[in-house]
Amino acid sequence: MGANSSSKRPVFDDKEDVNFDHFQILRAIGKGSFGKVCIVQKRDTEKMYAMKYMNKQQCIERDEVRNVFRELEILQEIEHVFLVNLWYSFQDEEDMFMVVDLLLGGDLRYHLQQNVQFTEDAVRLYLCEMTLALDYLQSQHIIHRDIKPDNILLDEQGHAHLTDFNIATIIKDGERATALAGTKPYMAPEIxxxxxxxxxxxxxxxxxxxxxxxxxxxxxxWRPYDIHASNSVESLLQLFSTVSVQYSSSWNKDLVSLLRKLLTVNPEHRFCSLAQMQTAPYLSDVNWDDVYEKKMEPGFVPNKGRLHCDPTFELEEMILESRPLHKKKKRLAKNRSRDNSKDSQSVGETDSLSHTHTHTHTSQKSHFTLTVV
Structure with missing residues (x-):
């Protein structure tokens, strides 16, 4: 290395709250109702993560604060091999941040849009991995309420991980949920x-x-029912009572039998546990310990030579975004300088209200209180 270069990484105090400055922003990779997602690298460890960030003012205007806090509450208490797990959470004057596992294999929706033809063997493993994820969530009293291809991410080896707890809810023993929540084509009839x-x-x-x-x-x-966001609730109930799902004649008959159990309109007769799934002939030879330990070889492995996301996300962040993340540090410093200048010109004031950052560590995960300024 040259005389003016250094291989030393920055060292942060272990007792110091993790914040935006601890991460290097690499590129934008996604967006959704929750906000946006980018790839980041923690400066001291050089470990890569995905960072979800949401504008605080927009959260308030869209009445999404409750959902954000519920998602944080849930993510801070759970951890599983087939979930996208939370590592850090914090906020600054503009945004709230959640730093989670980085999975570079893309989501199943992306691969469907790329016309990937998934084999039964590949999908069988996704079914097993999501069965273990749902079994774990159920043990934690959590209903995800938004299972769909968009929310199942693949790692580089091709294993499936469930993400996005934005509309998840917690129910205790004996309780029932009642809210109309989810994505219509994937919502169960009883909702x-x-x-x-x-x-x-x-x-x-x-x-x-x-x-x-x-x-x-x-x-x-394509989906088993032709349902769209514009369909009325009443028309959907009529649909479920009159339309029968048409299964491919080329599919394994045991697979069809299992799908019928999952797509049973009456929830009392629907398969809804690991124990029930293990009784299905289609999964009779599955070694569930091997599934959990990721010892089963995926039937589809994403191409490691490409980034499996829409490239326009990065262009939008660079060109169209009025407050691009990569310019945040300079922007906030300028704002603080301006605020300090105003404070110094105030006469008769002994204290000024500064921007607040509230953050308390719990192990590697952290809690914060929303502060809007």
């Missing part, structure tokens, strides 16, 4: 029924219905 009639609500069974819809779609490239 709509509960909305229309009040009824008894719904529980963990809704995630297993969504898993059935997702597996069907990944195999066939």
């Amino acid at each position: 709509f029924q509960s909305f229309v009639s009040g009824g008894t609500g719904y529980a963990f069974e809704v995630d297993w219905w969504s898993l059935g819809v997702t597996i069907f779609e990944v195999l066939r490239s």
Whole structure:
């Protein structure tokens, strides 16, 4: 190395709260209702993560604060091999941040849009891995409520991981959920029924219905029911009571039998546990310990030579974004300088209200209180 270069990494105090300055922003890779996602590298360890960030003012304007805090509450308490796990959370004057596992294999929706033809063997492993993820969430009293190809990410080896707990909810023993929440084509019939009639609500069974819809779609490239966001709730209830799912004649009959169990309209008769899934002939020879330890070889391995996301995300961040993340440090420093200048000109004031950053470590995960200034 040249005389003026250094291989030393910055060293941060272990007792210091993790914040935006601890990360190098590499590139934007996604966006959604929650905000945006970029690849980051922690400066001291050089470990790579995905960073989700949400503008605080927009969260308030869109009445999404409750969802953000619920997602944080859930992510801070869970960890599983087939989930996208939280590492750090913090905030600054503009945004809230969640730093999570980085999975570079792309989501299943991206691969469907790239016309990937998934084999039954490949999808069988996704089914097993998501079964273990849902079994774990159920043990933690969590309903995800948004299982779909968009929210299943692949790692570089091709293993599936569930992400996005933005509309997840926690129910204790005996409780039922009642809110109309989810993405319509993947929502179970009882969610709509509960909305229309009040009824008894719904529980963990809704995630297993969504898993059935997702597996069907990944195999066939279209969903078992022709449902769109514009469909009324009443029309969907009519659809579920009159339309039968058409399965491919080329599919393994045991696979079809299992999908029928997942796509059973009556939740009382639907498969909705690991124990039930293990009784299915289609999965009778599965070594579940091997699944958990990622010893089963995926049938589809993403190309390691490319980034599996829409390249326009990076262009939008660089060109169209009014507050690009890579210019945040300079922008905030300028704002603080301006605020300090105003404070110094104030007469008769002994204290000024500064921007607040509240952050408390719990192991590697952290908690914060929303502070809008």
